[in-house]
Amino acid sequence: MGKHAWWRSSWCPVLGLVVLSGVVGSASAADTTTFHGAPSAAAAVANPDSGQAAISAGGQLYAAHCASCHGAVGQGTGNIPALAHGATQQATDGALFWFITKGAVNDGMPSWVALPEQQRWQIVSYLKTLPTAKAAPAAANAATASTITTPPPTPPFTDFRYEAPGKVRKITLSDLPTPYATESAGNAPSMAARPAGAMPIAPAGFKVNLYAEGLGTPRVIRMAPNGDMFLAESGSNQIRVFRGMGADGKPQQTSVFATGLKRPYGIAFYPVGPNPQWIYIGNTDEVVRFPYRNGDLKARGKAEHVADLPHGPGHWTRDLAFSLDSKTLYAAVGSASNVDDPDTSPAEKHRANILAFDPDGSHLRVYAWGIRNPSGIAIDPDNGQLWTTVNERDGLGDNLVPDYITSVQQGGFYGWPWWYMGQHQDPRHAGKHPELKDKVITPDVILQPHNASLQITFYEADRFPAEYKGDLFASEHGSWNRSTRVGYEVIRIPRHHTGKASGEYEDFLTGFVLPDGRVWGRPVSVAAAPDGSLLVTDDGSDTIWRVDYVGKK
Structure with missing residues (x-):
């Protein structure tokens, strides 16, 4: 499974959340950092894709998937916190990757486990540049939502x-x-x-x-x-x-x-x-x-x-x-x-x-x-x-x-x-x-x-x-x-x-x-x-x- 197998993920239908192998289920209170409870093992992992190319790609991914909530340059919007300063900038790359992967649906953060691992690391690379970053435009051919295949909603609910x-x-x-x-x-x-x-x-x-x-x-x-x-x-x-x-x-x-x-x-x-x-x-x-x-x-x-x-x-x-x-x-x-x-x-x-x-x-x-x-x-x-x-x-x-x-x-x-x-x-x-x-x-x-x-x-x-x-x-x-x-x-x-x-x-x-x-x-x-x-x-x-x-x- 590779050197960093701890981040391999699977869907848990009973709990309705993403389970990160060997991390989420077994981490003790003593084994967590202060960034959303990221386990120390996850927080210690270095970013394998942190060069300028990764930052550029991460900017495009951020614009496509994250900017609508967190703001074009991480300033925060609505009830969503800023990323350009505070806890995000103090967290390790590994802790950020862990949280992007896991999410916290009840608190407003979806899991992005569906994105390839490389893309999640690229987003992490870009996040660390936010204090000085300019907004990256969403690419015309950026990854899009899947074709909508859900059945029609039951009235009076709609979409x-x-x-x-x-x-x-x-x-x-x-x-x-x-x-x-x-x-x-x-x-x-x-x-x-x-x-x-x-x-x-x-x-x-x-x-x-x-x-x-x-x-x-x-x-x-x-x-x-x-x-x-x-x-x-x-x-x-x-x-x-x-x-x-x-x-x-x-x-x-x-x-x-x-x-x-x-x-x-x-x-x-x-x-x-x-x-x-x-x-x-x-x-x-x-x-x-x-x-x-x-x-x-x-x-x-x-x-x-x-x-x-x-x-x-x-x-x-x-x-x-x-x-x-x-x-x-x-x-x-x-x-x-x-x-x-x-x-x-x-x-x-x-x-x-x-x-x-x-x-x-x-x-x-x-x-x-x-x-x-x-x-x-x-x-x-x-x-x-x-x-x-x-x-x-x-x-x-x-x-x-x-x-x-x-x-x-x-x-x-x-x-x-x-x-x-x-x-x-x-x-x-x-x-x-x-x-x-x-x-x-x-x-x-x-x-x-x-x-x-x-x-x-x-x-x-x-x-x-x-x-x-x-x-x-x-x-x-x-x-x-x-x-x-x-x-x-x-x-x-x-x-x-x-x-x-x-x-x-x-x-x-x-x-x-x-x-x-x-x-x-x-x-x-x-x-x-x-x-x-x-x-x-x-x-x-x-x-x-x-x-x-x-x-x-």
């Missing part, structure tokens, strides 16, 4: 092959399978360059155009009261402003508003209304604010610290929103883990919550809790109700646990990590907190499991047909841990002018996944532009798309 604008879906509690009905998949997207002429697909009567491109991980986009569009470029640690709309559907002016931020995400203007005095930014570890007046294209002062936010491993995004009376600042903070018990995990303090502050950062309180990752929050402009869109937990199978969109009750408990979707207990916490069983709130809209719902917005403009007024739009970033991909779309939650959601949603903007399963785009945030068109940020292709209505009303 990308069956997503199409206008399709209406509704998932109810009675549709949920039992835990472990299927194995938990590791199926991270292989990124592809956007094919020539490829565009997102919108419903009949709508037209899509490219609004902006060449951005630095575009995430949250929000409209200022004067109509300027503010964008958090999380990968570039800056805020950009777009102004105006030309006949070509592109901005007439752009400017960098502020730099030197720390993975900025949430954007909120204070006070609410036509004449804000401050713009608040959610960095990954704090809330800061800049003095602001309508029309500012550059910050007129330095960032002022408002409040510290919980931070560390896990979900790094921090969305912000103000109540309509401007008295409360909401900050959404995702969990540090998949399902760690907050009772015994100090890292989970004040996480998996929506926190509330006074505008000056004082009077910290928990507004709602048990929300694994409330990646996006928004205020209903008609009645002031807070809403959120949530990434739920992994590891229970293809169709558990669904992501969701819901109105948020003050003091409400939404289940994580002990319960989910009402009175369903997570088997990994069996018997814990029975007193909470009847307190778990079932969300308003149950989405496809693992589709990574990131942002929401209320559509209050008049450009779309009248039935869209007051509806919610949400961006589905796309799954990594489903046997066949789901998400990679924008959805619409119709409210039928009632102010409430009845549980259904419909596909609105699709087409970001190629037939072979490779991905060229990943929607992140949605916002109405001043003219009433819809802007969609896409950190897969580092672009912003504009969706306009051109049909008859």
